Structures are given as C-alpha cells and as structure tokens.
Amino acid sequence: MFNKRVGIEYWPVLRQLTGSDRLGRGKAARSKDTDALRARTGQADRVVESVCPYCAVGCGQKVYVKDEKVIQIEGDPNSPISRGRLCPKGSASKQLVTSPGRQTKVLYRRPHGTDWESLDLDEAMDMIADRVVDARRSGWEDTYEGKPVRRTMGIASLGGATLDNEENYLIKKLWSALGAIQIENQARI
Amino acid sequence: MAECHPVGFQWVMEAKARGAKVFHVDPRFTRTSAVAHRHLPIRAGSDIVLLGALVNHVLSGGHDFREYVLNYTNAASIVGEDFRDTEDLDGLFSGYDAEKREYDPTSWAYQNGDAQAAAGARDEAKTDDDRSHEHGPGATFEATPSQTGHAPRRDETLEHPRCVYQILKRHFARYTPELVEEMCGIGPERFAELADAIVANSGRDRTTAFVYSVGWTQHTVGAQYIRTAAILQLLLGNIGRPGGGILALRGHASIQGSTDIPTLFNLLPGYLPMPYAHEHEDLDTYLERAAGDTGFWGNKRAYMVSLLKAWWGDAATADNDFCFDYLPRLTGDHGTYHTVLDQIAGKVKGYFLMGENPAVGSAGGRLQRQGLAATEWLVVRDLNLIESAEFWRNSPEIAAGETSPEQIATEVFFLPAAAHTEKDGTFTNTQRLLQWHHKALDPPGDARSDLWFIYHLGLRVRERLAGSTDRNDRPIQELTWDYPVEGPHDDPSAEAVLAEINGYDGDGRPLSGFTALKDDGSTSSGCWIYSGCYTGGVNQTARRRPGPEQSWVAPEWGWAWPANRRILYNRASADPEGRPWSERKAYVWWDGEQWTGHDVPDFEKTKPPSYEPPEGATAQDAIAGTDPFIMQTDGKAWLFVPKGLVDGPLPAHYEPQESPVANPLYAQQDNPARQLYPRRGNRYHPAGSTVYPYAFTTYRLTEHHTAGGMSRFLPYLSELQPEMFCEVSPALAAERGLTNGGWATIVTARTAIEARVLVTERMSPLRIQGRTVHQVGLPYHWGTSGVVRGDSANDLLPIVLDANTHIQESKAATCDIRPGRRPQGAALGALVRRYRRQAGIPED
Numbered sequence A: 001m002f003n004k005r006v007g008i009e010y011w012p013v014l015r016q017l018t019g020s021d022r023l024g025r026g027k028a029a030r031s032k033d034t035d036a037l038r039a040r041t042g043q044a045d046r047v048v049e050s051v052c053p054y055c056a057v058g059c060g061q062k063v064y065v066k067d068e069k070v071i072q073i074e075g076d077p078n079s080p081i082s083r084g085r086l087c088p089k090g091s092a093s094k095q096l097v098t099s100p101g102r103q104t105k106v107l108y109r110r111p112h113g114t115d116w117e118s119l120d121l122d123e124a125m126d127m128i129a130d131r132v133v134d135a136r137r138s139g140w141e142d143t144y145e146g147k148p149v150r151r152t153m154g155i156a157s158l159g160g161a162t163l164d165n166e167e168n169y170l171i172k173k174l175w176s177a178l179g180a181i182q183i184e185n186q187a188r189i
Numbered sequence B: 001m002a003e004c005h006p007v008g009f010q011w012v013m014e015a016k017a018r019g020a021k022v023f024h025v026d027p028r029f030t031r032t033s034a035v036a037h038r039h040l041p042i043r044a045g046s047d048i049v050l051l052g053a054l055v056n057h058v059l060s061g062g063h064d065f066r067e068y069v070l071n072y073t074n075a076a077s078i079v080g081e082d083f084r085d086t087e088d089l090d091g092l093f094s095g096y097d098a099e100k101r102e103y104d105p106t107s108w109a110y111q112n113g114d115a116q117a118a119a120g121a122r123d124e125a126k127t128d129d130d131r132s133h134e135h136g137p138g139a140t141f142e143a144t145p146s147q148t149g150h151a152p153r154r155d156e157t158l159e160h161p162r163c164v165y166q167i168l169k170r171h172f173a174r175y176t177p178e179l180v181e182e183m184c185g186i187g188p189e190r191f192a193e194l195a196d197a198i199v200a201n202s203g204r205d206r207t208t209a210f211v212y213s214v215g216w217t218q219h220t221v222g223a224q225y226i227r228t229a230a231i232l233q234l235l236l237g238n239i240g241r242p243g244g245g246i247l248a249l250r251g252h253a254s255i256q257g258s259t260d261i262p263t264l265f266n267l268l269p270g271y272l273p274m275p276y277a278h279e280h281e282d283l284d285t286y287l288e289r290a291a292g293d294t295g296f297w298g299n300k301r302a303y304m305v306s307l308l309k310a311w312w313g314d315a316a317t318a319d320n321d322f323c324f325d326y327l328p329r330l331t332g333d334h335g336t337y338h339t340v341l342d343q344i345a346g347k348v349k350g351y352f353l354m355g356e357n358p359a360v361g362s363a364g365g366r367l368q369r370q371g372l373a374a375t376e377w378l379v380v381r382d383l384n385l386i387e388s389a390e391f392w393r394n395s396p397e398i399a400a401g402e403t404s405p406e407q408i409a410t411e412v413f414f415l416p417a418a419a420h421t422e423k424d425g426t427f428t429n430t431q432r433l434l435q436w437h438h439k440a441l442d443p444p445g446d447a448r449s450d451l452w453f454i455y456h457l458g459l460r461v462r463e464r465l466a467g468s469t470d471r472n473d474r475p476i477q478e479l480t481w482d483y484p485v486e487g488p489h490d491d492p493s494a495e496a497v498l499a500e501i502n503g504y505d506g507d508g509r510p511l512s513g514f515t516a517l518k519d520d521g522s523t524s525s526g527c528w529i530y531s532g533c534y535t536g537g538v539n540q541t542a543r544r545r546p547g548p549e550q551s552w553v554a555p556e557w558g559w560a561w562p563a564n565r566r567i568l569y570n571r572a573s574a575d576p577e578g579r580p581w582s583e584r585k586a587y588v589w590w591d592g593e594q595w596t597g598h599d600v601p602d603f604e605k606t607k608p609p610s611y612e613p614p615e616g617a618t619a620q621d622a623i624a625g626t627d628p629f630i631m632q633t634d635g636k637a638w639l640f641v642p643k644g645l646v647d648g649p650l651p652a653h654y655e656p657q658e659s660p661v662a663n664p665l666y667a668q669q670d671n672p673a674r675q676l677y678p679r680r681g682n683r684y685h686p687a688g689s690t691v692y693p694y695a696f697t698t699y700r701l702t703e704h705h706t707a708g709g710m711s712r713f714l715p716y717l718s719e720l721q722p723e724m725f726c727e728v729s730p731a732l733a734a735e736r737g738l739t740n741g742g743w744a745t746i747v748t749a750r751t752a753i754e755a756r757v758l759v760t761e762r763m764s765p766l767r768i769q770g771r772t773v774h775q776v777g778l779p780y781h782w783g784t785s786g787v788v789r790g791d792s793a794n795d796l797l798p799i800v801l802d803a804n805t806h807i808q809e810s811k812a813a814t815c816d817i818r819p820g821r822r823p824q825g826a827a828l829g830a831l832v833r834r835y836r837r838q839a840g841i842p843e844d
C-alpha cells in the first residue's frame, strides 16, 4: 500500500532502479517499519533447551517463553545432529503445544453414554485407582497350568514411544509390581 | 528417509556431496529417490531376494573382506551334522514340526557344542506343558540351559563343507540376478550397478551403510530382513566401523528408549528377559536361561540384582533372592495384538493408552476398535481427542450402523497430557543418544505429565493396598516409590528418576557406569545399559556443548548408551592386531598400552589384542583380544545363528501372507513359523488371488506423524497434507478406470476404504514372473477425528505377525481397487462380503 507519510523518493522500485540494490533484495526493500521489526524470539523472557517430540532423529529445539506462554520454537544451531534445522513437523511443534484445539480438561464418558461429561482430575484419579485395584484382583492368576505366575491379566497398557525414558521406567516398574504383564508400546508395531 | 527423517537426511546429502553414491530401494519414488543417484522400485515383500543376491554376489565373486570375516565372524565355525538347510528340505530348515508350526532349533547348533542366544531378549520355547492353544503357533520359545563359549570346531580355511561360510554359499546360491529380476522387478543391469557399487565401496578404505525403517520390520519375515543385511555387511566388513552399519531409523522421539527401558511385555530394562513360568524357578535358574555366561552378558547377575535392588530396595536381600519372585511370569505371547484379541474375548477389564492411537495406528483397525468397545474401562492420556478416545461415538462402525454409542459399554476417562515443553525428561533418539529436554513452563489446566500420572496413580493404589495382608500385595507395598516432588502439581522429579536408572553404589553415590555394578546387592541400577548417564551426580544427558566446538563424533552432546559410545562394537574398526584398517577409516585403536581413538572404545580399555582367554573363563574374561562382538558368547558376529531365532538360522525368502505371486524358490510359500490368527474379522486372501489382484503398501508422509495424534489436530500440518489419498501408476489407473483427483475404493477381506486418487509415475508397475504386478501406495495417517479426516489404511490390513518380534505385516498385502467412493451404511459390509464370497474366503 502507498505510504502517504513518505515521499516518492522512498518508493522501493525507484530506490531499486536508482540505487545500488538493483535486485531489490537488500536495502531498496527496507523501510523504517522493517527496520523497527524485531524477531519475536527477542522478546522472550527465557529460552529453554529442548528436543523435537516427533521422530527419533532428535533435532535440538529452543523454546521461547514470554508471559508463561510458548511464543516460538526454533531449531537449535548448536545441535551436532540437526545444526538448527527442523522439518515441517518440528517446525509446527509450537502449534502442537499452543493449539486452541488441545484438550486441557479431564473428560468422562460413562458406559453407554452418548456424550462426554466433565470430571474433576482428583476424582478421576481416585476412580482409576479403584478400578486398577479391582481389575487387578479379578484378573489375578496365582498359577497357570500348574506353574506359579502371580500376575494379573485384568489390566493392559499401550504407549510409551512418545514418552520420556523416566516415564516408561515408572510405568514398567509400577505395572510389574502390580503383576500386570500386558504392557506394550509402539516399538512392537 | 528424506520423507520421514528429513533432518537426519542432511547427513546423506553431506555424504553425497563428498562423493558417496546413494541408492534408494523403495516401491515408491519419493523425495529420497529424487536426490539419490538411483531409485530401484521393488516389489514390497521381496527384499530378502535382493539382499540375498547381494550376499551371493559377494560370496561367489570372492569379494568378502576375508581378514575381517575370518577373525570377527563365525564363518569358520562348524555346524552339527544334523542341520538341514532350506535347499535340502524345499523351504524348511531342520527341526520343523508341521503340526505345531514351530521349529525345534537343536539341530542348528555348532558341532559338539551349543551357543546361548547372545542377548537376553528372547522368548522362551514352549515346552509341552507350556503349550496352550490360546497363544497361537510359534508364540514362545524355550532357551536351553547355557552352554557357552567359542565354537568347539573351526576351519580357518573356510573349506569344511559344514563351516558357516560354505553353508552360506550353498544357501544363497540360487539368489541370483535373474531371481531378483523375476521376484523384485529389478533388472540385471540395475542389480549389477548396485552390487558393484557396494563391493567397490567396502573394504579397508571404505565403508557402506544400510539405512532401513519399518519397511523392513513390518513383515512376517521382518527380523530376517535385517539378518540378511547383517550377513552382507559382515561379509563386507561394514559393522563397527565409521560410515558402516545397518541403521534403523525409528519413527517416534523415544521409541528407542521405550525399547531400552521397555514398555514391552517380554523385556525388563536393559534387554534382560521377563521371566517365564516354570515349576521351580529361582534367580539362578532364570539367569541360566536369560543369557550366556561368556561375553558381557556373563555379568547378568549384577545387572539383574541391581535392577531388583532399584525396585525393591531394602526389601530385596540375598536371603529372599532379591525379591525375584515378585516379578510376574509370562506364558506366551502377551504382545499388543494378542491383547486386542483377548479384549474382544472379554478377558481384559482395564486398558491404558498413553500417547498411542491403535484405532488408527495398528493393523486391523476394526479389531482394534472392537477390542476398545469390549473393554470395561479405558484411560486415554493424550494431547488431543484421538480416535481411540472417541471410538464410541465416531468410529467407522458407528457410521456404518453396525453399532451405536448406546450399545458400547466402555467407561472412558480422557486425561489431558503435558507436552514435551511442559516437563523435564530424556528421549533416546535413533542413534541411542539420550537427550534431556528441560521444562519450559507448567502444563495448562488438568494437563499433567505421564510421570505425574503414573507416580500419583501408584501412590493412590499403594494407599488402597497399604493394610493388606495378602502376600500378592507385597511387591507393591515394598516397591521403592518415593520421589521428591516439585512445582504446583507435585510433579515427581524426573532427574531423581534418571538418577535411579543410573544407579547408586553402597554409599548412595551415583555409579560411574555398568562395569561398577555388583551381583551381591550392594549396587542398584534401574537399567544397566543406561548406567553412567548420571555419573558424578551430573546429568550427562543434558550436556549441550555446541557441535562446532567438538570433534566430529561430538561426544559431549547428550549421552549415548552404553558408556557414551557412539558406534557399537567399534573394536572392529581396527584389525586383529589393533591397528586401524586404514588411515582413512581410523576410529579406535590399540596404542600399545590401551585402546584409544575418536570414540569411547567398545572394548575393555587395557585388554591387549594378544589376550587369550584361559580355560573356563567367564564374562568378558572369555572374550579374546581379537573378538570385537563382546555381547556375543563367542565374541564373534553371527552369520549363521545357532540359537535365538524362531524361524531359522539363516534368512530365506518367503512371500508375504498376502502375495500376488508364488514363491519360485521353495514349495514353502510363506514363513512357516509366522503367527496366524484366522478368525472372524481377520480373514486372509489366498496367494495369487484374482479377486484381490493388486499389492499394496502403507507409509508415512513428511507432514504427518504416524497415527496422526500429534499432526492431524494441527492446522499447519493439516493444511500441508489435508486428505487421505492413494498413489497408483498411470497403467493401473487405465486398467481400473481411476482418474487423478477422483475417488477410489480399496477393498480387502477386512473392509473397504476410500481415498482420493493420485495417478503418478512415482508408482511403477513391475514385471514379476513374466506378468505385470501393480502396487498401490497408501499413507496411513487418517481417521475420523482431527482437523482433517479420512479413512484409515490400517483398517485394510489383517493381523499376521513375525514370530520373532510379534510385529504385524503391514508393508505388503493385497487388495482390489475400483473407481468411486465406498458405499455407506450397510452397503459397505455387503460389498466386502461379496468380495469374500467371490474369493472363496470363509464367511464371517
């Protein structure tokens, strides 16, 4: 749009034709407004080192936080793996964490229910703990074909390849102690 | 690789810029093909023919790296007289029991000896009393008590007719360029170009790398695909050396980590096997079966006892076998597919899905959703409302009128998860590198990390069982479950968990590494191969010394298991005397006093090349100074596997369960040990079916992530790849009347799905056994939820598994394809039934 505040001599095309930037890719295309532009990343309160959550290349990420919100995620040039690059998925990870469609509330669907209902997180945790204790007992096997197994077939779990090692460690530890063996993840798939 | 691991692919391009020749073998032409020197379109499911022909080319042409092969592999080992090859038995190895559909591997052993499977990660054999029809054939496998060490008889001339080298030669002799043309659709000139390039680029001065992904694993012969590549790479001396290897590219941020610290039924942390049920099993008998006594697995008691100490702390003592009895026992295949069938049978009450979407991502989508609907209660933890959380109201079965929310009794809890930016922790990437990601901020609303969830669930369950006197509750009562908490939500400290994984000595100091582990209960470690990641009390995984400030190996970025080694078995990068094979490929070497080099040597630091094990030595003491493969019982890489695989000691080409052609090599059409589940909803197509005449394969796109839970809900990525489509060649389009941009319906015996048609020369029809075979390409990301929606390719697939890994065959199957959208409502089932009837498949 024509900027009335500046004279014709500031028109980029004129500066491109008359100045040294004949390709119009340098100073001919600049204005006071562009000079005043600052990268969003410059306003961050803090920059946190992270790793892309999608594939197993493990590209380095820098997470820019302002006012307790993620304002940008960029590739980490220091990473000897990725050298600052991110692919479309890694580049979209800011939207993964800030997307308005992301679910942030516990939802509950009762048996035969036709819609979600809301549920308090604490209550949900108690209900799940009750069900774990119950399913563990009802699926308990002391022996299998005469051999001791001391396990429960009442509970199964799938998932872990998108989780942290520490999370998988506690999952395996807890379920093994509870006697659940059907503990699996994407690595089988 | 350019499509699914794009940033990793920059290193292939770097290599290309330095003169490396890049071949891309794939049914489809992709972004990788576009920049490769040569794209070789291949028929999905025929890779063992191609790799086997390369092995044959190396062996018959005398191109093997003889000094490497002789010293570092079991080529010279002599196999027992009872062994019979597929060449002798028309596609079967000796030991096959047709009724049980499984092998007894006894006859594969070395002459006058035996060898224990190297790693602990093996299913146990079924003994007769273990057998149960529920577990399907080939599901389990008994390891015999360990008799370990070097093969008793070797022939260093490699001429003995039963030495491994000669067995290989005979076995692969019929894997010829002509067979490659007939079965893979790759012509002899193209094959020669590939074979010559690989041979020319291997040896003292040069190395060749193979890179693969689930295109190799998701087959009924998946493990043997990798084995064939391993044989080839070992014959050429390309393992344990820079620029060599067989590199698995894994698709999830921590899928490697979830194998190392396994959420897998058959493993304990660090590839120790889960115990199987036996009448009188204690720690000793378990360890006897778990792994060999020689090589680094010989320290298995230290690894196992330290794990038990990490889990049960002071309660674990020498007097009570360190609580070994507290571990539940396996009796067969308890893998995810087996569990789903058990769910349908009403045997599994509760199910947790943690960052996984089987309704879209697992083979046999209808069965997956049936399983969810037959579960009493389900907990889904995810960032978004994925299909597996909403199957009760938006599944294809509801759309078809087969069921309704009112009929589905599953109680569903959806718990929002924290994102990677909202928690501390490590991912282990595809090169075994642990990288710490720092928490940037608190998760929103009810969102919590999985660490928070499992820790607080554990606390609540322990509370409920605290007063119990039932002895079965002791493992949970006595479990060490006390982590420091931080932040507004009492998040357990991920660093404290990592420190427990690393392990402590008797004085509570972090261990320096797995060699410090003791078998007397004085040390603890939650995963022995990760020990050292927190050495000195410092989080080694959080190290981020900038790449340009380090050597090309970059040892100070993150931490790689084991012991921060970046290339495994790197002692093989030096010759038997410890000298680099060449200056150009120098990596680690013996300097007269110790092993040194660019990487952490994968060898005892001061063990000289001249070391010879004394009689009766165990663990690493049994490994000679010239044996690089220190996890193997004999220190050698196994070209021939005398123990540890359930479907044969050598790879043989078998057709996929669903194939358009017959196997010309053997009378045996498919892998005789594969796991089959013929049942309602899971009917298989006969080979060469004219009703389902086309091959199809599934794959991922750059812009989406597996089952879509982390991509289809993002507007950016959805805009980039908005719609389910199928790729077909112009010839197939003409044959079936498909138009570019129009719709097609793809039909199998399981269901039919619709997709937009992309007519493209990227799909090439292949000449196989003198006729044209068409392949249909199907990305598998879509489902009924998300910003962009579409039918799921995985719904088309049957459940049929590799017996070694229990992984499904989803990279090769057959279908029909027809123009137009699929029928809606009851008409969909009618169409699928009509096809089944036509093909003579049993009614459901």
Ligand code: SF4
Binding pocket: A052, A053, A054, A055, A056, A057, A058, A059, A082, A085, A086, A087, A088, A089, A090, A091, B004, B005, B006, B007, B008
């Ligand atoms: S940015 Fe792309 S290539 Fe890198 S880890 Fe993420 S998904 Fe993989």
